Amino acid sequence: MTLSYKDAGVDKEAGYREVQLIKNLVKKTFSPSVITDLGGFGGLFKPDLRGLEEPVLVSGTDGVGTKLDIAFRMDKHDTIGIDAVAMCANDILCQGAKPLFFLDYIATGKLVPEKMAQIVEGVVEGCLQADMALIGGETAEMPGIYQTNHYDIAGFAVGIVDKKKMIVPGKVQIGDKVIGLKSSGLHSNGFSLVRKIIFDLMNLDLNAEIEELGMTLGEALLTPTRIYIKDVLPLIEQFDIHGIAHITGGGIYENLPRVLSEGQGLHWDVSAYQIPAIFSLLEKWGNVARKEMFATFNMGIGMVLILSPRDLEGVLANLDSRAIPYIDMGEVVPGDKDVQLWGL
Numbered sequence: 292m293t294l295s296y297k298d299a300g301v302d303k304e305a306g307y308r309e310v311q312l313i314k315n316l317v318k319k320t321f322s323p324s325v326i327t328d329l330g331g332f333g334g335l336f337k338p339d340l341r342g343l344e345e346p347v348l349v350s351g352t353d354g355v356g357t358k359l360d361i362a363f364r365m366d367k368h369d370t371i372g373i374d375a376v377a378m379c380a381n382d383i384l385c386q387g388a389k390p391l392f393f394l395d396y397i398a399t400g401k402l403v404p405e406k407m408a409q410i411v412e413g414v415v416e417g418c419l420q421a422d423m424a425l426i427g428g429e430t431a432e433m434p435g436i437y438q439t440n441h442y443d444i445a446g447f448a449v450g451i452v453d454k455k456k457m458i459v460p461g462k463v464q465i466g467d468k469v470i471g472l473k474s475s476g477l478h479s480n481g482f483s484l485v486r487k488i489i490f491d492l493m494n495l496d497l498n499a500e501i502e503e504l505g506m507t508l509g510e511a512l513l514t515p516t517r518i519y520i521k522d523v524l525p526l527i528e529q530f531d532i533h534g535i536a537h538i539t540g541g542g543i544y545e546n547l548p549r550v551l552s553e554g555q556g557l558h559w560d561v562s563a564y565q566i567p568a569i570f571s572l573l574e575k576w577g578n579v580a581r582k583e584m585f586a587t588f589n590m591g592i593g594m595v596l597i598l599s600p601r602d603l604e605g606v607l608a609n610l611d612s613r614a615i616p617y618i619d620m621g622e623v624v625p626g627d628k629d630v631q632l633w634g635l
Contacts, residue, residue, distance in 0.1 A: 300434025305402045309430060312408040320418040320425045324391070327426060334426030336392050338451055345454035349388035353378035354445040356540075357482040358512070363441060365497055365509045368406055371444060372413025373420070374479045377516035378539070379448035380421040381594065384520055385535040385550070387458040387527050388450030390423035396445045397430045400437035410444060413515075420518040423448065462533040463551055467623045468603045469559075472523075473616040474593030476569055478516040480540040481588045485512065488577035495576075503568040511569050519594045522615050526596070530606050534597035538589040545586070547595055548628045556626015562634025564618065567591040581635040597623060 296303060314329055327335035340346050355374040362371045372395070380390050395414050397407060407430055418425045437443070477485065489495045489508065497509030504511045526532060534550035547557055566574075570591065574584050584590060598606055600622075610617050 300401070301432045302402055305404050306430065306432070309402065309404040309407045312404055313411040316408070316412055316415045317425050320393075320415055320423070322424055325424045325426055329427070331427075334392065334394065336424065336426055338391055343451070343453045347452050347454050347457060349383045349386045349450045349452055350448065351379045351382035352445065352447045353382065354443065355479045357486060358477075358479050359441075359443065360486055361482070361497070361509060361512045365513060367509075367513060368409040368413070370413050370416075370513055370515045372410050372415070373417040373515035373518070374413075375444050375446040376414055376417025376421055376448070377518045378479055379446045380417070380423065380450075381516070381519055381537045383448055383450040384523055384594075385458065385537050386450075386452060387456050387532070387535070388452040389524060390421045390448055390450040390520060392424045392426045392449055393418050393421075394426065394447045395428035396447075397428070397442055398433050398437060399430070399442035400432075400434055401439045402430060402432040406442075410442070414446070417515075417518060421448075421520045423450075456527065458527070458532060458535055460534075460550060461552055463555060463597050463623055464533065464599075465555060465623050465625060466600060467533050467597045468600050469557060469620040469622055470596045470598070470603075470606065470610075471592035471618045471620045472519060472594040472596065472610075473517075473618065474538070474567075474589045474591055475517040476511060476514040476567070478539070478589055478593055482512075484577070484579070484587055485573060488573055488579075493576050501572070503572060517593050522610075522613070523594065523596070526606055526609060529609070530602040531599045532596060532602075533599065534595075536595040536597075538593055538595060540587075542584075542586045542588055542590065543592065543595070543632075544630050547630050550597065551623070551626075551628050553628055554625060555623050556629045556631065557621065558624055558626070558631045558633060559620050560633040561585075564591075582632070585632060585635070592618065592620075595620065
């Protein structure tokens with residue numbers, strides 16, 4: 292008896308079928324800067340450097356965490372790729388970078404070409420929203436390491452910014468204005484606590500219609516992470532943006548201080564802030580303290596901009612003209628590189 296790779300659980304033919312299914316999808320993201328095709332050992336990209344005096348590359352990598360478990364339970368895989376792109380693209384945006392290209396990595400227990408194509412469909416949609424090219428990736432079939440119907444996805448993004456326009460620590464000043472751009476929901480963080488609440492404590496059905504949400508619970512949880520590239524890049528080009536914070540795991544308490552300097556802080560009165568329904572429900576169902584909610588989830592604010600007071604009126608007018616929802620979070624004050632929330 293002779294053994295084959297397929298006998299060990301790796302189906303090469305399934306991999307070939309996946310490539311055929313995704314090839315035309317991926318090409319939707321290509322721009323003239325892409326000078327390669329799928330199937331090579333490396334992706335080739337020639338950036339347009341016109342107008343850049345000192346180009347600086349900015350990179351970021353991330354995954355989507357245990358939000359994957361919701362996709363597995365719902366057997367819905369066409370949006371999780373948007374989350375993977377969003378987590379990377381939003382991170383490099385915080386340095387002022389325009390995204391250029393993206394690479395994905397998917398590992399699974401059993402490669403089902405149609406399911407993998409659904410995942411890549413989401414990656415493509417995310418890349419289109421972020422205006423960057425998907426120039427390569429890897430799908431690894433790993434029997435015995437992952438369960439048959441499980442997978443993990445991670446991504447890697449590269450962007451570019453002119454050195455004089457980089458947004459780096461040290462630019463934020465006391466008195467700068469703080470604007471929060473609203474999130475689309477939970478985004479891709481805090482799902483271990485979400486799962487603890489809805490499955491272990493409440494035993495909720497993901498297909499149940501939730502009146503407060505206007506959709507099923509599963510639909511609300513799988514709502515893709517908002518990609519802020521097209522919202523924020525025009526502001527960076529036109530105004531003096533001093534800091535940008537992507538509100539991910541750890542909430543505003545952990546992420547906003549990453550763009551502050553010593554001696555600076557934010558005091559935000561949240562007593563009048565309208566917390567989105569999904570967060571209020573999780574807080575109630577899990578009996579989670581309000582401060583812990585803000586220390587775990589984005590609580591409805593996915594990206595925070597810090598800007599010069601002289602640009603506030605122009606920035607708000609720009610956001611209003613494009614119907615981009617935001618909230619005034621006050622201003623940078625003397626502090627200990629911390630965030631204090633009043634009225635919890």
